[in-house]
Amino acid sequence: MPEPKLRKLVTIVEDVFHEGGPVRDTPLKRGAVLAVIENPFAGRYEADIAGFMTDLEPLGLDMARRLIDALGGEAGAIEGYGKGAIVGQGGELEHGALWHVPGGYAMRGALGEAKAIVPSTKKVGGPGTRLDVPVTHINASYVRSHFDAMEVGVADAPRANELVLALVMTTGARIHARIGGLKAEDVKGEDGLR
Amino acid sequence: MKARIRKLTVFVEETRREMDRPVDPPTRKAAAVAVIRNPFAGRYVEDLSELIEIGAELGGLLGRRCVEALGIAPQAAESYGKAAMVGEDGELERGAVDKGAALVPSSKKRGGPGQVLDIPLGHKDAAYVRSHFDGMEVWLNDSPRADEIMVAVAVTDSGRPLPRIGGLTVSEVQGKDGLR
Numbered sequence: 001m002p003e004p005k006l007r008k009l010v011t012i013v014e015d016v017f018h019e020g021g022p023v024r025d026t027p028l029k030r031g032a033v034l035a036v037i038e039n040p041f042a043g044r045y046e047a048d049i050a051g052f053m054t055d056l057e058p059l060g061l062d063m064a065r066r067l068i069d070a071l072g073g074e075a076g077a078i079e080g081y082g083k084g085a086i087v088g089q090g091g092e093l094e095h096g097a098l099w100h101v102p103g104g105y106a107m108r109g110a111l112g113e114a115k116a117i118v119p120s121t122k123k124v125g126g127p128g129t130r131l132d133v134p135v136t137h138i139n140a141s142y143v144r145s146h147f148d149a150m151e152v153g154v155a156d157a158p159r160a161n162e163l164v165l166a167l168v169m170t171t172g173a174r175i176h177a178r179i180g181g182l183k184a185e186d187v188k189g190e191d192g193l194r
Numbered sequence: 195m196k197a198r199i200r201k202l203t204v205f206v207e208e209t210r211r212e213m214d215r216p217v218d219p220p221t222r223k224a225a226a227v228a229v230i231r232n233p234f235a236g237r238y239v240e241d242l243s244e245l246i247e248i249g250a251e252l253g254g255l256l257g258r259r260c261v262e263a264l265g266i267a268p269q270a271a272e273s274y275g276k277a278a279m280v281g282e283d284g285e286l287e288r289g290a291v292d293k294g295a296a297l298v299p300s301s302k303k304r305g306g307p308g309q310v311l312d313i314p315l316g317h318k319d320a321a322y323v324r325s326h327f328d329g330m331e332v333w334l335n336d337s338p339r340a341d342e343i344m345v346a347v348a349v350t351d352s353g354r355p356l357p358r359i360g361g362l363t364v365s366e367v368q369g370k371d372g373l374r
Contacts, residue, residue, distance in 0.1 A: 005214075010205065013261075014203040018200055
């Protein structure tokens, strides 16, 4: 399988200082990296697609490193993550599912010992389609303060024969998190859940 | 800083291929967007000078954020633009107050959370450079709320990918009148 053909890379970084409550000196950061690549399976049904997951690994790692850099360069500062894909109309949902394994591999490769499953979502859509990428704590999925999401999208992608692949990371809890539940400091970090 | 920024978002877009042809070096655009409270939301106010000061401050900050995100020296910027979107309880005139002396192409509108704002782009030394007529779309799903204003600046280090419609080129720029 060929190397992914990359048309465009988009980086989005949000600094959130407040949302009507106390103003933070150090903002919560949420970031996303989106890669627009050609979908090698667009326009036909292809039975054997799984090999493309391996081809996506180097791109995924590059995206994860870019994202950490965009968020300040410290892998240790990353507390939440998520991933997603948007499949252009010439493809099928299953093509977006190809991102699950390499996307997760990329996050763990760049962040080290992250324990929790990387929450994810995907859909088929046209240019400008937005995707709400779910975000949870990197070591324990039940950390309630870190349940979050980031909306991403690219104005001119995906074209019919393209895939938009997304990685999202955050540096902390929601800006005014106060609904209880498992706290980040109480994480045991054994099973990826609590 | 006079402005109380709720949120500051930076977008960077790098195009490496277009119509299956390589774009080398890639074209790159950045946009920085600040969300601030509209001090005049919900009423008519004659004197908008408070916002004029905030606009001047934010213009500088957002321009710097774009240049930093592109990782370039300020003089390496090739084109720029600006735009503003006023939340539903605001008045369009307040979107216009961040204008400086230089001709920076601009647009503004009133809108709600998640609405797209298109920032026009033009060459920073000569508005007629055709390869740099462009735009960049930004949006924030939670902004502008009714009492907010979104202020945006875009900066590039390049023109469109694969420009080929003629007109004034970068190499022909005289850079005296801001037009040619």
